[in-house]
Structure formats: structure tokens, C-alpha cells
Amino acid sequence: MVLVAEVKQVVAPGELVAEGDHIVGDNVYRVGNQIFSASVGIVEADGNRVLVVPLKGGYIPMVGDMVAGRIVDVGLSGWSVDILAPYPAMLPASETPGPRGARRRDLSETFDVGDMVLAQVLAFDRTRDPLLTTKGPGLGKVSTGRVVEISAAKIPRLIGRKGSMIGMLKRETGCQITVGRNGVAMVWGKSPEGERVAVEAIYMVEREAHKRGLTDRVREMIVKAGVVGEVARD
Amino acid sequence: MWEKLPETKPPELIDSKGFRADGRRLDQLRPIKLEVGILDKADGSAYVEQGKNKIMCAVYGPREAHPKHIALPDRAVIRCRYHMAPFSVDERKSPAPSRREMELSKVIRESLEPVVLADLYPRTTIDLFVEVLQSDGGSRCAGITGASLALADAGIPMTELVAACAVGKVQGQLALDLSDSEDKYGEADLPVAFVPNANLVTLLQMDGSLTTEEFEKGLGMALEACRTIHGLQREALKKKYHEMKDVVEEKEESEVVA
Numbered sequence: 001m002v003l004v005a006e007v008k009q010v011v012a013p014g015e016l017v018a019e020g021d022h023i024v025g026d027n028v029y030r031v032g033n034q035i036f037s038a039s040v041g042i043v044e045a046d047g048n049r050v051l052v053v054p055l056k057g058g059y060i061p062m063v064g065d066m067v068a069g070r071i072v073d074v075g076l077s078g079w080s081v082d083i084l085a086p087y088p089a090m091l092p093a094s095e096t097p098g099p100r101g102a103r104r105r106d107l108s109e110t111f112d113v114g115d116m117v118l119a120q121v122l123a124f125d126r127t128r129d130p131l132l133t134t135k136g137p138g139l140g141k142v143s144t145g146r147v148v149e150i151s152a153a154k155i156p157r158l159i160g161r162k163g164s165m166i167g168m169l170k171r172e173t174g175c176q177i178t179v180g181r182n183g184v185a186m187v188w189g190k191s192p193e194g195e196r197v198a199v200e201a202i203y204m205v206e207r208e209a210h211k212r213g214l215t216d217r218v219r220e221m222i223v224k225a226g227v228v229g230e231v232a233r234d
Numbered sequence: 235m236w237e238k239l240p241e242t243k244p245p246e247l248i249d250s251k252g253f254r255a256d257g258r259r260l261d262q263l264r265p266i267k268l269e270v271g272i273l274d275k276a277d278g279s280a281y282v283e284q285g286k287n288k289i290m291c292a293v294y295g296p297r298e299a300h301p302k303h304i305a306l307p308d309r310a311v312i313r314c315r316y317h318m319a320p321f322s323v324d325e326r327k328s329p330a331p332s333r334r335e336m337e338l339s340k341v342i343r344e345s346l347e348p349v350v351l352a353d354l355y356p357r358t359t360i361d362l363f364v365e366v367l368q369s370d371g372g373s374r375c376a377g378i379t380g381a382s383l384a385l386a387d388a389g390i391p392m393t394e395l396v397a398a399c400a401v402g403k404v405q406g407q408l409a410l411d412l413s414d415s416e417d418k419y420g421e422a423d424l425p426v427a428f429v430p431n432a433n434l435v436t437l438l439q440m441d442g443s444l445t446t447e448e449f450e451k452g453l454g455m456a457l458e459a460c461r462t463i464h465g466l467q468r469e470a471l472k473k474k475y476h477e478m479k480d481v482v483e484e485k486e487e488s489e490v491v492a
Contacts, residue, residue, distance in 0.1 A: 010472050010475050010476070012386065012395065012467075012468045012471045012472060013349075013386050013391075013392045013393065013394055013395055014392075014393060014394030014395055014429075014430075014431050014468075015468070027391055029351075029393060031431075036393070036394075036431070038351060038391040038392060038393060039386070039389060039390075039391050039392075040386050040387070040389070040471055040472075040475075054389050054391075055389070055475065056277075056278065056387065056388060056389030057388070057389025057390070058277065058295075058296065058297075058389070060354075060355070086295070086296045086297050086298055086355060086357075086358040087298065087357070087358075088298065126308075126356045127307070127356075153389060210475055
């Protein structure tokens with residue numbers, strides 16, 4: 001069991017990552033005794049498991065993910081939602097909170113074409129398109145705040161280990177930030193200036209996601225911008 | 235400009251000292267430049283210069299399959315369009331897809347399909363565009379080299395990068411990486427795409443004629459060249475991320491000084 005590549009090293013597809021009986025994680029594949037990378041990314045080791053965290057790539061839904069989407073169509077029994085994935089998502093009317101009868105009359109009163117919604121992936125597999133739900137705390141229509149679109153591959157970095165990055169962003173900019181797994185972050189601030197800095201910081205995380213010590217650098221940038229750090233309460 | 239008279243004699247392709255018209259030795263590649271991630275709108279992109287070839291490659295996807303009936307239930311469909319710009323050759327080339335372009339689209343796609351882990355994205359398509367801006371012989375090979383880089387840049391999982399290169403026979407001698415005139419006036423052309431670790435040849439075409447010995451020796455030369463190109467591909471792919479790192483480090487240093 002040898003890790004041929006260093007942890008945090010950037011590898012290309014086909015590059016040897018490890019040798020031996022490691023457990024094969026995401027974006028790596030095994031040939032005989034050797035484990036190779038399948039993407040451009042950073043090598044990570046989690047106990048006996050080796051994986052490559054990709055530096056690029058689109059969003060593939062997973063059950064339980066929180067996603068931000070845009071309503072593209074209103075049907076008779078639900079909505080079609082664009083969640084920036086290769087699969088169109090459906091949000092059935094039965095998966096919105098509230099009494100049944102009122103909802104049934106006109107669905108566009110609840111969500112209309114163009115509305116932003118925060119939702120959770122209820123069901124998805126290889127054979128079925130994703131099914132969403134807006135039942136749950138903090139889910140539903142979003143009509144204020146700023147929407148920041150970044151690459152879905154950078155979302156784990158934006159959240160950070162145990163939420164360190166996102167926690168720092170919220171503290172330092174005084175903004176409320178919600179992150180959708182599909183690469184859409186939403187920012188609500190007390191001042192436009194605070195929002196602007198938070199958005200800039202999110203873009204900075206996207207640009208420099210593959211580097212060490214990023215949290216400190218982002219904090220520095222925010223402090224320099226001179227936003228009064230205070231946690232927003234709502 | 236006067237219309238050129240038809241050539242009565244093929245030009246001298248290899249001189250008495252064994253050098254080719256562009257100054258290369260027989261086993262020498264043309265200068266190659268590879269750049270990754272240059273188009274903002276595409277999910278992945280690459281730019282290739284090999285000799286006078288200038289090729290832009292772009293990848294979109296995996297994305298929703300349109301028209302829907304082309305989607306496959308168990309894997310992504312890979313589509314490829316090889317296209318030559320009207321200004322890529324001496325005489326204007328009609329921008330409509332020609333028979334040759336359709337063939338090259340197909341062989342480029344088929345040379346990349348074995349490495350892409352398409353079963354991870356069922357019911358989607360991956361669209362691949364190979365746009366030749368300037369053409370100088372061996373553009374299908376340069377296109378494959380670039381397209382596999384663009385796929386990797388799009389974050390599409392693949393077992394390995396594919397490298398491609400041609401060999402040919404010119405004035406009775408085997409020559410690596412034929413230029414346009416060597417291809418036109420030479421006796422044979424043998425484009426090869428190769429996946430080094432898997433030891434897999436994913437493209438092998440030939441026109442003209444070679445003896446068995448020539449074929450074997452030529453194939454060996456082409457595979458060796460593919461290994462070289464493969465190294466350059468990896469370098470180019472990683473360079474993009476190291477470059478960004480350098481920029482940040484420089485900025486930090488200058489801030490200390492200020």
C-alpha cells in the first residue's frame with residue numbers, strides 16, 4: 001500500500017495515484033494492483049481510501065442535495081426546474097408545503113416561470129430524472145438576495161472542512177449565505193457593500209480552489225475591503 | 235495573383251543531407267504548442283498548434299440530449315464535429331461539411347470513445363468540436379490530441395489522455411509527422427492514435443502503400459511520438475493550475491514590498 005502521488009498533488013487523467021489494496025474512491029480506477037486518476041484533480045487520502053477531487057466538472061444530482069434552481073415550466077401537477085444539471089428536474093405540486101386544495105387551482109401562484117427556488121433532491125438515479133421537494137426549513141421560493149453561479153466542482157471548497165470556509169465568510173462579511181450543491185450560492189447582506197464583498201470572496205474561492213491556506217487569504221481580502229464583520233440575523 | 239500553373243515535378247521533399255523541406259530530420263516532430271481552457275463559454279477547451287496547424291477544440295457536456303431520441307439509457311452519447319474553416323486552406327473551402335470532414339468526425343470520435351467513462355452519465359450527450367483554423371497536414375491527429383485535452387479540461391472522467399501522430403513514406407523513406415506537402419506528394423500516410431498506459435491503438439488509418447517491414451517500423455515511430463506528445467499533454471493540462479498559483483504568489487510578494 002503505497003501512495004505514489006502526494007496528497008494535494010495535481011494529477012491528470014491516467015496518472016498513477018497509488019499502488020496496493022486501497023479502496024477506490026471517486027474519480028480513480030483500478031487496473032490490477034495500480035490505481036490511476038480519471039480526472040484532472042487533487043489527490044486525497046481518507047484512511048485507506050484514495051480519491052481525486054476534480055478541479056472541474058458539472059453538477060450531477062445526488063439524493064439529499066440542496067440545490068437552487070429556476071422554474072422553466074408550470075404544468076398541471078408540478079413544475080419543471082432547471083438545476084444546471086444534465087437532467088431536467090421535476091418539482092411535483094404535492095412536494096410543496098401548505099394545504100392541498102389551495103395549491104391545486106393555479107400552480108403559477110405558488111411558483112411562476114423564472115422564479116428561483118431552493119429545493120432538496122428527493123429522488124434520483126441512473127434511470128429517472130431528479131425529483132425535488134420544497135418541504136423543509138429554508139426551502140421554497142427565493143425573491144431577495146444575490147445569486148452567484150460558480151462551478152459545482154468548487155462547492156466542497158466553498159463550504160470547507162466542517163464548514164470552515166463558509167462559516168468564516170458569513171462571520172467576516174456579515175452576510176447570510178446559502179450554498180446549493182449545483183454550484184449556486186445565494187447571498188443576503190445588510191448592505192450592498194457587504195454583499196458585493198461576499199460575492200467577490202465566493203468568486204475568489206472558485207478561482208483559487210486548488211490552493212492551500214485559502215481561508216486565510218480570503219479573510220485578508222475581506223478585512224482589506226473594510227466590511228464590518230457582524231453575523232446577520234434574520 | 236496569377237493562377238499557379240500545375241506542377242510538373244513534385245518538389246524536393248528530402249535533400250541530399252537527409253533534411254526535410256522544413257529543416258526537420260526524418261524522425262522529428264513539428265513544434266507543438268498546447269494550451270488548455272481558453273474558451274470561457276465551453277465546459278472544456280484546448281488549442282493546438284502543430285507546425286502550421288492551428289486547431290481549436292471545445293467540449294460541451296455532459297448535457298441534456300437533444301434531440302431526445304438519440305439518448306442512450308446506459309451511457310452518454312459522444313458527438314463530434316470536425317470542421318475546417320473556409321480560410322484554413324489556400325483555396326476557400328466551402329463551409330458545408332464535406333465527405334472528408336464527416337469521416338474525420340467519426341474517426342476522432344471513435345478514437346476517444348474507448349477512454350471516456352461515458353457510463354457515468356446515462357441519457358446525456360458530450361459534444362466535441364474540432365475547428366481547424368489553419369491546416370497543414372496531420373490535422374486529424376492534432377485534433378485528437380486537442381480534443382482529449384478539452385475533454386479532460388471539461389472534467390469528464392476518462393481513463394487516460396489520447397495522443398495521436400502520423401508517419402508516412404516520403405521519397406522512399408519513413409518520415410514522422412508529415413506536413414501538408416509531404417502528405418500530398420509522399421507515397422504513404424499512416425495516422426495513429428495511442429493510449430500509452432493501456433497500450434491501446436484507437437486510430438489506425440493508412441493511404442498509399444507500405445511494405446510489412448516499413449509498416450512495423452513506421453508504427454513504432456508513431457507510437458514513440460505519441461508517447462512524447464502524451465507527456466506534453468499532461469504538462470499542458472497541469473500548467474494551467476500551476477500558472478494560477480504563480481500569479482497569486484507574485485501578488486503576495488508585491489504586497490509585502492508595498
